[in-house]
Amino acid sequence: MSDPILRLEGVHKSFGPAHIIRGVDLEVRRGERHAVIGPNGAGKSTLFHLCSGEFAPSSGRILLDGQEIGGMKPAEVNCRGLARSFQITNIFPGISVFENLRLAVMRKHGLQFTFWRRVSRLDNVTQEVEGLIERLRLGHRAHTLASQLSYSEQRSLEIGMTLASDPKVILLDEPMAGMSQEETEYTVGLIREIAEDRTLLIVEHDMSVVFSLADRISVLVYGEMIATGTPKEIRENPQVKEAYLGEEVAA
Amino acid sequence: MKLRPFLILLAVMVLLAIPWLVSSSMLNAAIQMLIAALFAMAFSLLCGQAGMLSFGHAAYFGLGAFATVHAMNAFNGEGLLPTPLLPLAGAAVGLVSGVVAGYFSTKRTGVYFAMITLALAELLHALAPHLKGTFGGEAGISSFRMPAWGFGFGTAIEVYYLTLFWVLLAIGLLYLLMLTPLGRLALGLRENQRRLRFLGYNVHALGTLIFAISAMFSGLAGALQSLNIEAANYAELETHVSTVVLLNSFIGGVRVFLGPAIGAALMTFFGHVTSDVTRVWLLYQGIIFVLVMMFLPRGIVGELVERFSGKRPAGEGIRLSEMLPRLAGIAVAALGGVVLIELLQRVMSRDYRALAAGGQWPEITMMGLSWQPGSPLTWLVPLSALALGLALVLGVNRRAAARREATA
Ligand SMILES: Nc1ncnc2c1ncn2[C@@H]1O[C@H](COP(=O)(O)OP(=O)(O)O)[C@@H](O)[C@H]1O
Ligand SMILES: [Mg+2]
Numbered sequence: 001m002s003d004p005i006l007r008l009e010g011v012h013k014s015f016g017p018a019h020i021i022r023g024v025d026l027e028v029r030r031g032e033r034h035a036v037i038g039p040n041g042a043g044k045s046t047l048f049h050l051c052s053g054e055f056a057p058s059s060g061r062i063l064l065d066g067q068e069i070g071g072m073k074p075a076e077v078n079c080r081g082l083a084r085s086f087q088i089t090n091i092f093p094g095i096s097v098f099e100n101l102r103l104a105v106m107r108k109h110g111l112q113f114t115f116w117r118r119v120s121r122l123d124n125v126t127q128e129v130e131g132l133i134e135r136l137r138l139g140h141r142a143h144t145l146a147s148q149l150s151y152s153e154q155r156s157l158e159i160g161m162t163l164a165s166d167p168k169v170i171l172l173d174e175p176m177a178g179m180s181q182e183e184t185e186y187t188v189g190l191i192r193e194i195a196e197d198r199t200l201l202i203v204e205h206d207m208s209v210v211f212s213l214a215d216r217i218s219v220l221v222y223g224e225m226i227a228t229g230t231p232k233e234i235r236e237n238p239q240v241k242e243a244y245l246g247e248e249v250a251a
Numbered sequence: 252m253k254l255r256p257f258l259i260l261l262a263v264m265v266l267l268a269i270p271w272l273v274s275s276s277m278l279n280a281a282i283q284m285l286i287a288a289l290f291a292m293a294f295s296l297l298c299g300q301a302g303m304l305s306f307g308h309a310a311y312f313g314l315g316a317f318a319t320v321h322a323m324n325a326f327n328g329e330g331l332l333p334t335p336l337l338p339l340a341g342a343a344v345g346l347v348s349g350v351v352a353g354y355f356s357t358k359r360t361g362v363y364f365a366m367i368t369l370a371l372a373e374l375l376h377a378l379a380p381h382l383k384g385t386f387g388g389e390a391g392i393s394s395f396r397m398p399a400w401g402f403g404f405g406t407a408i409e410v411y412y413l414t415l416f417w418v419l420l421a422i423g424l425l426y427l428l429m430l431t432p433l434g435r436l437a438l439g440l441r442e443n444q445r446r447l448r449f450l451g452y453n454v455h456a457l458g459t460l461i462f463a464i465s466a467m468f469s470g471l472a473g474a475l476q477s478l479n480i481e482a483a484n485y486a487e488l489e490t491h492v493s494t495v496v497l498l499n500s501f502i503g504g505v506r507v508f509l510g511p512a513i514g515a516a517l518m519t520f521f522g523h524v525t526s527d528v529t530r531v532w533l534l535y536q537g538i539i540f541v542l543v544m545m546f547l548p549r550g551i552v553g554e555l556v557e558r559f560s561g562k563r564p565a566g567e568g569i570r571l572s573e574m575l576p577r578l579a580g581i582a583v584a585a586l587g588g589v590v591l592i593e594l595l596q597r598v599m600s601r602d603y604r605a606l607a608a609g610g611q612w613p614e615i616t617m618m619g620l621s622w623q624p625g626s627p628l629t630w631l632v633p634l635s636a637l638a639l640g641l642a643l644v645l646g647v648n649r650r651a652a653a654r655r656e657a658t659a
Contacts, residue, residue, distance in 0.1 A: 052449065078451035090449070092442035103439045107451045111432035113460060118430045165450060 003066065005030040005199050006051065006082075006169055011060035011070070013043075013050055013223075020046050022223035023060070028169070033192075033200040035210045038220035044203045045087055047220065048171050051201075052084040053077040064169065078107075081168035085175055087203075089154045091161065093147035097138050100146050100157060101129045104164035128164075135190060136160045152179045159187065163194050170195065172202045176209060188213055211235070219243070266415055270408045278407050280523040284516040285411075285418045286475045291500045291511035292425055293468030298497070299505030300429065301461045302441025303357070304365050307372025308469050309492035314348050314375075315341030315470025316487050317386060319477040323394035333399035338417050338474040345470015346463055353462025357455055360444065369493075376488045391484035394477070414475050421468050426508060428464070437461050498540045504550020513552050531596050538588075570651075577647045584640025590633035593617055598624050 004027035013021035020043045028034045036044050049055045051062055056071035063069070069077050092100045102119065105128050106112070111119075119125065133142050136156045141149060146157060159175050172191065176184045188209055191200065204210050210217060211231045218228040221243045227234060234240055269281050290312055297303050322331040322340035331340060356367040379386040386392070396404040404410065428434045436457055439447045444454050477483045486492075496515070503514020518536065525532050547554040597603055597615050606613055612625035622629050 074448040075451050075453055078449060083451075084449060090443065090446050092439055092446060094442050095438050099435065099438070103435060103447070104450050106432050106435070112436065112452055112457065113433055115428055115431045115433040117432065118427075119432050119435055120430065122432075161446070161450070 003030070004028055004063075005065055006201065007061075007063040008047075008051075009061045009063070011047075011050060011062060012058045013046055013055060014058045020223050021050065021057070024220070024223070024225050026218060026225060026228070028199060028201055029216075031197070031199055032215040033195055033202070033213055035214035035217045036201065036203050036220055037205075037207075037210055037217060042220045043223045044220055045173055048084060048173050048201075048203065051077075052082060052171060078165065078167070082171065083162045083165050083167035083169075084171035085158050085162040085173055087173040087177070089151075089158050091146045091154060091157050094145060096143050097146055097149065097157060098129060098133065098142045101132050101160055101164055102126075104161040105129050105132070108165050132160055132164055137186065152183050155179055156183075156187065159191070167198065169199045169201065172200070172204075174203055174205060176204060176206060184209065263419065266419075270411055275407060278411055280520060282407070282411050282414050282479050283523065284519045285414050286472050286479065287496075287499060287515035287519040288512035289418045289421055289475070290469055290472035290496050291503065291515035292422055292509075293465050293472060294496045295500045295505045295511040296425060296428070296437070296468070297462060297465035298500065299511065300434070300441065301437040301458070301465075303360070303458065303462070304497075305356075305368040305462075305465075305493070306365050306490075306497070307352075307368035307370075307493050308465075308496050309488055309490065310352070310372040310375045311345045311349055311466035311469035312473040312476070312492055312496075313483075313488035315345045315473030316477045316483040317392070317473075318344035318470065319474035320392045320394040320483040321385075323396070323477070323481075324392070328395060328397070330397050330399075334396050334402075334404050334478070335399060335413055335416075337478060338471050341474020341477070342467050342471040345473070346467035348470070349463035349466025350459065352466065353459040357458030357462055369490075372488070372490070372493055376490070379485055379488055386485055386488075387483070389485065391482055391486075393482040395481055396478060410479055414479065417471065417475055421471055422509075422512065425468065429508070433457070433460065495536075498536065501550055502540060502543050504553025504556075506549065507553045507556050510550050510552035510556075514550060517551070529593065529596075531592060534592065535589075573647055573651050577644055580640045580643030580647065582640070584637050584644070587633040587636030587638075587640060590618075591630075591637065594622060594624065594629070594633070 006026075006028040008024050008026040011021055011024045012019070024047065036047065038044055046055070050057050050070065053069070053072050053074035053076065061068055061070055064077070064080055064082055067080070069080060069082070072080075092103065102125060105125055106119075109122070109125055111117075111122070111125070130142075133139055136159070138149075138153060138156060138160070141153060146154065149157065155175065155178055159172065162170060162172065175191070176187055179187060184206065191202070192213065202210075202213070204213075214231060216228060216230055217234045219226050219234065219237075219240050226243055227237050227240050229237065270278055273281065290308070293311075294305065294308050297305055319337055319341040322337050323334075325331040330337065352368070352371050356364050356371065359367060380388060396410075398404060402409055404413070429437070436447070436452065439452070440454065440458055440461065447454050447457070473483075473487065476487070495518075499515035499518045500511035501514070502518060503512065504510030518539075521539075522532055522536070525535065529535070543551060549557060594615065594617070597617065598607075603613075603615075612623070615622045615624060
């Protein structure tokens with residue numbers, strides 16, 4: 001069981017002449033909370049797009065549980081147990097919060113083409129959605145249109161929809177961006193809880209969150225992984241200090 | 252809302268009583284209204300719920316219609332099925348053609364989707380004249396309703412009830428569909444297909460399925476049309492049919508459940524009453540559409556639901572002191588507008604221009620009055636009615652806006 005659940009081998013991605021991901025190797029261990037940090041434009045989101053099926057890698061392999069997923073469609077990747085959230089909120093704006101989460105929950109119950117059962121009679125789905133709404137602290141907003149939520153409420157919904165499908169591996173792309181201190185603390189707690197028996201790969205700018213949450217950290221700079229290690233190792237890595245963290249962590 | 256089941260019951264009772272309440276010409280119009288309502292509901296499953304705007308729904312309506320006349324004529328006119336079940340033939344062909352067309356068109360979204368639906372419908376329309384056996388050429392194909400199950404199906408009343416049965420059943424099924432996982436996913440398709448993909452759904456298959464169901468109910472509507480007029484005609488495949496269902500649906504409101512049905516019934520009714528009175532019904536239809544889209548973008552029913560659902564903040568409900576003058580203004584402006592359009596239509600008609608070329612401007616009899624096109628008064632009166640009515644509406648709106656500003 002010590003084999004990595006997600007493994008990237010020599011992954012490259014170019015958009016035309018722009019070489020964005022320049023040979024990334026990464027091993028995410030089963031059950032760990034792994035953070036990816038790096039300056040803006042380093043390619044963190046692109047890396048998530050590659051792992052989740054949005055883009056196919058230009059070369060290299062991406063293995064989920066030993067099986068190649070590089071180049072698969074997003075839906076296929078999701079069905080194999082990898083779910084992701086988006087840096088730019090990606091929800092269903094014109095339907096209610098409850099309805100948003102119900103769509104996210106239904107899939108894992110095998111409900112897709114079902115036209116002979118009433119969705120309101122599927123008690124396990126309803127209960128799951130209600131539980132999720134409570135945990136996201138959106139109970140009072142259940143019947144509000146998603147488009148009418150505040151920005152940070154939308155961010156919570158975005159995370160909730162990713163967690164709803166009960167994935168093996170969760171990719172969160174700057175989940176706490178735009179949240180207040182209190183909301184961030186609460187959300188970190190929620191992520192910690194939900195990642196309990198799952199694998200988490202997270203991109204986050206808030207270094208206090210990263211260093212308290214992550215078991216291991218990888219540093220991406222200009223499309224290259226310059227280091228991977230425990231928070232302590234990363235903090236002390238001279239290369240990282242120079243390239244990215246600078247005074248921020250030393251202080 | 253305990254009001255809703257009561258309203259539905261009332262509506263169904265009125266529909267059941269229609270044959271006793273209206274003239275035979277109106278009964279025919281009622282059948283047309285029911286068919287148009289069903290077609291609009293089928294169209295709006297795709298366009299309103301799933302957010303895929305089709306410009307080619309005439310194809311599925313027409314295929315359903317032709318399938319049904321062939322089913323009626325099968326076995327030397329004995330019919331493939333007993334008459335009451337014949338609409339199933341139209342629905343089946345609608346479904347099958349919908350699967351094929353849906354498979355191709357839902358590979359794209361937005362404008363490209365719309366263009367593919369349009370192209371497929373035009374393709375069928377262009378092919379049809381060459382397939383005389385299937386589409387009957389210029390004359391179309393006629394057929395005959397056979398008696399079945401103790402009914403003769405020779406009278407409009409029997410056809411009305413048969414149509415009513417199928418339309419209510421289909422609308423009921425469409426309503427239930429929206430309560431199922433597939434129905435909820437239709438909303439997801441409309442709102443954010445990309446997110447659905449990342450939640451693990453097969454967006455293409457879902458789109459194809461919704462398209463096929465929409466085409467199936469469109470085919471059912473076409474079938475009812477064939478049963479009603481005992482014929483199917485090449486004209487049922489024309490772009491015009493696709494356009495009318497689209498306009499009807501948006502006038503009623505594509506996003507509220509019964510909106511399209513009510514819009515289609517209203518517009519068909521207006522078409523029926525006015526087609527004897529005016530030659531420019533299509534122009535009025537266009538004007539109504541533009542006005543509704545400009546001032547009631549959710550459609551007539553959508554806007555009503557919005558007003559009465561209590562979702563609006565206090566003070567934004569309906570005020571009689573504003574609504575009555577507004578309606579009066581609209582009525583006066585409409586009267587002025589209609590008189591102008593009708594006068595223009597007559598003055599610009601070929602016959603009249605031939606007369607006028609001789610230098611004379613003979614008077615026109617219209618609405619029981621005679622009008623002198625040569626006199627400025629003839630034009631000034633309706634023009635000022637139009638202007639006055641509009642001014643009244645604008646004035647009321649400005650006052651209402653000022654009041655809202657003050658209370659806010
Ligand atoms: N679809 C694309 N086409 C071209 N360039 C892209 C595309 N997506 C991202 N990029 C470029 O790749 C670089 C990395 O972007 P991104 O992965 O979003 O960075 P990060 O998430 O680390 O801030 C940026 O310079 C961006 O402009
Ligand atoms: Mg990013």
